[in-house]
Amino acid sequence: MIRVQSDDFDIGAEIAALTAGKTHIGGVVSFTGLVRDFAGDAAVSTMTLEHYPGMTERMLADIEAEAHQRWPLDASLIVHRYGPLKPGDNIVLVITASAHRQAAFEAAEFLVDWLKTKAPFWKREAGPGGDRWVEAKAVDDTAAARWHK
């Protein structure tokens, strides 16, 4: 399942809902991305996420489907927020569940790496020094590229 929303999410409630009744699940992995209060040497007071409604949902669904093709997952969830966020706020949640831990760990890492390079979101950081659009990082491309086989 994928969701794109401005509202916050509750990790515990999401895991409980995702795994309810699926007692063959042996391991659940979750990743939560948070807003940092710094970017390099600069302080960040607000991060605003813009996205491409429609394409975002399509890309997240495609990425999730690919994870299910590659690993024996019993359940998964991607929640990505948009709009103005403050340091400490949740940005993104990825949950993967499988009978065994390795598939859950690997699929979670794959999903995070891929949504960083494929999902049409753009971050704008505001702080005492002004506003700036966050630039894409080469390290994220490298992380995503290692999943190409």
Add this chain to the structure above:
Amino acid sequence: MKVLYFAWLRERVGTGEEDVAPPAGVTTVAALIDWLSARSAGHAHAFEQRDVIRAAVNQDFADPDSPVTPGDEVAFFPPVTGG
């Protein structure tokens, strides 16, 4: 044809969405960028760094050579920074 702009491209163009009717010779993403760039100073500023601009046609990532047709939804944006 519907053209969408995101992030700093939206700011430079001055709008997030516009309906355009390019001439028949505009059949690729690259040709569309050329044509759009001539529409205003804002457009020209938005498209001046060609190598960093990404495009999507009908919500799929596209290349400069990808075809565009009159009914398409074409989006332009900087490299994505989600996650």
